[in-house]
Amino acid sequence: MSSDSKKEIDIQKNIAYTAGLLQGDITIKRLIESIAEGVVIINEHGRIVLVNTRFAEMSGYSKMEVMGKDLNIFINHYKHEVHKKHLESFFASPRIRPMGVGLELTVHRKDRTTFPVEISISFLDTESGRIGIAFITDNTERKKALDALTRRNMELDAYAHTVAHDLKSALTGISGFSDILIDENLKIDKDERREYIKIIAEDSKKMDTIIKELLLFASIDKIDIELKKFSMKEVIDGACSRLKFQTDQVSATISVKNIIDCTGYPAWVEEVWYNYLSNALKYGGDKPQIIISSTRTKDGYVKYSVTDNGPGIGDELKETLFEESGTSKINPAKGTGLGLSIVKRIIEKLDGYVSVDSSLGKGSEFSFYLKE
Numbered sequence: 001m002s003s004d005s006k007k008e009i010d011i012q013k014n015i016a017y018t019a020g021l022l023q024g025d026i027t028i029k030r031l032i033e034s035i036a037e038g039v040v041i042i043n044e045h046g047r048i049v050l051v052n053t054r055f056a057e058m059s060g061y062s063k064m065e066v067m068g069k070d071l072n073i074f075i076n077h078y079k080h081e082v083h084k085k086h087l088e089s090f091f092a093s094p095r096i097r098p099m100g101v102g103l104e105l106t107v108h109r110k111d112r113t114t115f116p117v118e119i120s121i122s123f124l125d126t127e128s129g130r131i132g133i134a135f136i137t138d139n140t141e142r143k144k145a146l147d148a149l150t151r152r153n154m155e156l157d158a159y160a161h162t163v164a165h166d167l168k169s170a171l172t173g174i175s176g177f178s179d180i181l182i183d184e185n186l187k188i189d190k191d192e193r194r195e196y197i198k199i200i201a202e203d204s205k206k207m208d209t210i211i212k213e214l215l216l217f218a219s220i221d222k223i224d225i226e227l228k229k230f231s232m233k234e235v236i237d238g239a240c241s242r243l244k245f246q247t248d249q250v251s252a253t254i255s256v257k258n259i260i261d262c263t264g265y266p267a268w269v270e271e272v273w274y275n276y277l278s279n280a281l282k283y284g285g286d287k288p289q290i291i292i293s294s295t296r297t298k299d300g301y302v303k304y305s306v307t308d309n310g311p312g313i314g315d316e317l318k319e320t321l322f323e324e325s326g327t328s329k330i331n332p333a334k335g336t337g338l339g340l341s342i343v344k345r346i347i348e349k350l351d352g353y354v355s356v357d358s359s360l361g362k363g364s365e366f367s368f369y370l371k372e
Contacts, residue, residue, distance in 0.1 A: 011045055015068050018049050018128040038136035044091045046071045046084065049131060058138055060110035074107045091130060094123035099134070107136065116143045166210050170203040202245050209242065209274075213342075216271055220345055225265045227350065232304070233259045235266050236292060239273035246281050252288040260294045262302045262370045264350045269370075272343050276306040276366045279340075283364075284308035301352065301369040313358040321356055343368070 022041065023029050032039050038055030042048055048066045056063050059074065066073065071087075072080045099105065099119040106114040116139040124131050177196040180186060188196070233256070240247070240254060247254060254277070273292075280290045291307040313321070322344040344354050347368045358364035 011043075011047060012068050014128055015043060015047055015049050018043065018126060018131060019067065021126060021128060022050055035135070038138070040071070040074075040134045040136060042071050042087075042132045042134070044130055044132075046087045055136060058109075058115070058136070059107065065110075076106070076108070087132075090121065090123075090132060094130065094132070096120070096122045115140050163210055163214055167207060170206045170210070173203040174200050174207075205242075205245070213271065216268070216342075220268075220342070220349060225268075225349075227263050227265060229261060229263050230266045230269075232261050232269070232294070235270045236273055238270050239277055242274060243277055243281065246278070250281055250284075250288060252281055252284065252290060254290045254292065257291065257293045258295070259292070260296065260302045260372065262304075262372050264352075264370050268346045268350065272346055272368055273306075275340065275343050276368075279366070280306050280308040280310070280364075284310040296372065297369065300371060302372045303367050303369050305365050305367040307363060307365045309363045312360040312362050313356070313364055314360055318356055318358060322354055 022032070032041075032050070032052045035052065036054065038058045039050075039052040040048060040055055041050040048069050048071060051059075051061075051063055051066055053063070059066075072083065075083055097120070099121050105117050105119055107117050108114050118137045118139050120135045122133045122135070124133060177200050180188065181193065181196055236256060236259065246252075277290065277292075281288055284290060285308070289309045292305070293307070294302050294304045297303055322340045340354075347354050347370070350370055352368055352370040354366075354368045356364065356366050
């Protein structure tokens with residue numbers, strides 16, 4: 001028998017003996033099993049002596065499957081050597097501490113998927129030698145929450161810049177034309193006066209819309225809503241009515257075809273239509289021809305679409321349109337209104353999803369899907 005084989009037999013005997021010691025003590029066994037975190041116990045060779053039920057559930061391995069295996073089965077292969085050095089350092093001078101401070105730690109499941117974790121490590125000297133004890137917390141939900149918060153802060157920052165720009169633009173118009181109208185030294189005929197008042201009125205409406213969108217943005221993740229069946233045609237009419245001035249201004253034609261009712265939250269869905277239609281009017285080319293339609297899908301959703309005859313969108317831009325401040329990449333000077341990233345959040349909150357289909361020179365189709 002080779003020395004390596006003999007060494008391996010000795011290691012496995014030690015593992016079995018140590019596991020027997022730990023499981024033989026009913027107090028220790030119950031303690032390990034009662035801990036809410038996953039527990040992995042290893043020897044000085046980095047071999048697994050014992051795992052608790054919680055970690056077995058987290059990793060997808062059975063307890064017996066991993067006993068005696070190298071701890072590396074839970075770690076990315078490119079980190080094996082680094083991890084080996086860390087283990088040697090820990091057993092040479094053990095202390096209770098968190099592991100991987102400042103690093104994103106992950107564990108590999110049996111199916112080779114991974115999940116983020118937080119790990120604290122401790123040690124214990126037993127009659128069979130020193131063992132290391134890792135307490136492992138599944139960090140998936142916390143990471144999701146942190147990622148969502150980071151994304152929301154980025155969206156808020158981008159949206160704040162857009163809102164500030166649009167409000168300033170509207171206020172500048174209102175202020176400028178108001179100054180002209182009240183200046184008694186300026187001679188203004190009836191037609192000019194009527195035109196200035198019209199601009200002030202439209203800029204006031206823009207500000208009202210911006211404020212409504214800002215309030216909506218703030219409420220999406222904070223309020224619980226009741227989904228209900230509603231008339232989609234009425235919601236579309238509401239959005240079109242709000243955009244009448246812009247529609248007339250660019251000589252656009254909006255056609256509404258085959259509208260199916262669905263389940264959702266009408267106030268939010270109107271904002272989605274408003275955003276889609278507003279973008280179609282802005283980017284739909286000369287005299288936009290816009291078609292609103294709906295169709296049933298095989299998976300029980302209704303697909304709602306806004307199709308325009310504009311210049312279309314390249315593949316690279318399509319990938320980022322629904323991300324933070326994505327629409328500003330089309331034309332920053334025109335602003336982004338509610339923003340496609342917020343549209344996506346609204347529709348996902350309503351248990352739906354969004355999509356875009358577009359090619360350069362062939363127009364665009366922006367869609368969202370809701371349950372009928």
